[in-house]
Amino acid sequence: MTMRTHYCGELRSGDVGSEVTVCGWVDTRRVHSEHLAFIDLRDHTGIVQCVVDEKLDLRSEYVIAITGTVRTRFEGKSNEKLQTGEIEIGDCEVQVLSVAEPPPFPMHERTDVDENIRLRHRYVDLRKPRMQKNLRIRAKVNSAIRFAMEKQGFVEIETPMLIASTPEGARDFVVPSRLHPTNFYALPQSPQIFKQLCMVGGIDRYYQIARCLRDEDLRADRQFEFMQLDMEASFANQEDIINFVSEAIKNSTEAITGLRPDEIPHMTWNDAMERFGSDKPDTRFGMELVDLTEIFEDTDANVFKVDCVKGILHEGGSDALARNAIDALTEKCQSWGAKGLAWFRVGDEGKLDGALTKFMSDGEIEGIHSSLSAQPGDMILIVADERRTVNHVLGLLRLEIGRPPVNSGELKYLWITEFPLFESVGDHGRPIPAHHPFTMPHLEDLEKLNSAQGEEYLEIRSQAYDLVLNGWELGSGSVRIHTPEIQSKIFEILGIGEVEANEKFGFLLDAFRYGAPPHAGFAFGIDRLAAILSGEENIREVIAFPKTQSGADPLTNAPTQLESNHLEELGLRLVPPST
Structure with missing residues (x-):
């Protein structure tokens, strides 16, 4: 005979008249009369109401088994918030399987609990x-x-x-x-x-x-x-x-x-950086970066006499962003590396209102307006600097203003391809790999491995790819180098000699000498x-x-110290950290 016949949350009107046994934790207890009490019994499937003897000592989180008959609740007493809200279990026999101390925190989701307390008593928290x-x-x-x-x-x-x-x-x-x-x-x-x-x-x-x-x-x-x-x-x-x-x-x-x-759509790394200022763009919303550099090619405004000028359109932003909010955004942009933030409110008939308009020509104002398809009530935000800084800052600003919450219910997957093979060039003039040194270069860029110098290395694409979801990088992968010639060239560019390569990757390189198929992974x-x-x-x-x-x-108190005899057995000695 099994301990239970049903889970708490699966009983329905179709079970009325059936004798059932359910097991779980006491969620709440409510006195109904001098002789009766209601118990909400909880397991991982949900809650069911049980009618029990009021004299029974049943407290929160007691583990009990209840055998009784499923019946329809009295008219007007159903609970639409529960899937079992139309029924209850009556004529109950109760068996206490385990008593419980008062829980260390309220069990209701609406109560905020300090995370350390939750993790210290994770076995209780898991019941939620x-x-x-x-x-x-x-x-x-x-x-x-x-x-x-x-x-x-x-x-x-x-x-x-x-x-x-x-x-x-x-x-x-x-x-x-x-x-x-x-x-x-x-x-x-x-x-x-x-x-x-x-x-x-x-x-x-x-x-x-x-x-x-x-x-x-x-x-x-x-x-x-x-x-x-x-x-x-x-x-x-x-x-x-x-x-x-x-x-x-x-x-x-x-x-x-x-x-x-x-x-799932695809986008190259370069497109992602130019359009969204990020290699993991959140495409649940627009607000794409628009290149305005050509508009300011012959500008008299010193702030725009730079390598790159880009802007984003905040629809309805004129009303949404007060001056103190704009000042706060400007400070953030400066902390991200920009010299400042230019902003313009779009007024009636498309007129731009901003401190910098007096330094701009009519053609520049019209160019901004048309390039961003601005409408009355919108806000235009512009950053001018070198291209990498502009993309980085506007990418962060875009998220700061427009990013939906995680639980928006919308899922936007995106593949990012053609990542750079190298992410930067070090002081010694050698490039630094963006991925591990076994990443295959893009086939169209193989020749550049032999001719590139300095910053030219950053133009070499790889066969690396990322999967992005709602602006989170879910994962990454690449086609691997499997030929000794290309691998040797990459090691040479990175300044990894034969001795160092064998020290770091010897067993993999040895394996490749015995016939490695072309392969890729993620x-x-x-x-x-x-x-x-x-x-x-x-x-x-x-x-x-x-x-x-x-x-x-907090549950196990890890990490912990080892006993001295254990350290001795391992040949270890503790050295106090330097101050």
Whole structure:
């Protein structure tokens, strides 16, 4: 005989007359009369009202089992807010399975609770409907991903958690080896090298829902530990990988929302920077950057005698932005690197009102007005500087003014392609890679590897691509270099000699000598995807046991100190931090 016949939230009018047994936590208790009380019993499916003996000592969060008969509530007593609101369980026999101390915080969602308290008592916090919903959304995302990947011929393979430290950018978490004193393992920042070795090993199509760890500063969209879909495919190009990942994304989205996204649009990195000032544009709203440089080609206004002038149109902004708000935005623009912010209100008949109009010609005023398609009541905001600064500042300003909330209900996926191969040029004149050094250059730019100098390296495109959702970077990938000639050239440009290359990447380079197929891959963050699909701004709300912003775990008190005998066994000695 099972402990329960039904879940609390699944009972309906069709169950009236049935004897049922339900189990769960006491959510609320209300005295009805001298002899009767109402208990709202809660499990992960919802709440059901039960009529019990008033004398029973049933308190908040007691775990109980109730056996009784489903009946229709009295007329006028139904609760439209509950799916079980038309029925209740009467003639109840109650069994107390576990008593509970008063909960450390109110269990109702409308109550704000300090995050440290929530995480200290996470086992209680997880009972809340919000957390139950979020974690089940996350589980559905994982299931949909696995289904899509296996349908496309991918094989799930687990890669090691104890590896050698590799130069992937962020700091490694390290694990001392007892059997190999003075030596350390690293916890993987990603399975990057192992998945490429799988391709050399003939696996053909690999995937894994992988746990990755990076010792980096935390914020709303970062944790020390995070989960990602990691995949790699042999004899595949950029288009193949984009199609594979798009299928997994569409499956996940449909599993949660019931709607399958349309084909995901593509945009080059250069277009994204020029139009949105960001390589992860939020395309749920417009407010695109408009280039006004040519309008001010022969200007007398000194502020516009610069490399680049761009503007954005804030529709209805004349009324929405008071002068103190504009001053605050100007200060932000300056903190982002701009010299200032030029602004103009669009008045009746399209007349521009702003402090700089007296320095501008009629042609310049008309050019701004027509280029931005401004209407009365709008606000025009302009930044003038070198192009990279203009794009960066206006991109941030656009988000500051127009970005919808995370839980807007709108999902805008976007592929960004043709990223630069190098992100900057160092003081030594050598370029700094924008990705790992195994990223394949764009085929049309291969010749530039032999001729580029200085800033010319920044014009070389890569076969790297990102997936963006609502302005969040979900993940990134690239076509990998698999030929020794191109790899040697990249190492040469980066100033990585043969000895250093073998020290850092020797086992991968050795593997490539035994026949490496052309291959490409991708990885995207499941935490971020689950957060957006759940309408959450913070990924901690979709992780069962996350760390705080400072990287601590209030539940287990991690990180903790080790006993001296444990340190001695590992060959370690504590050195006080320098002040």
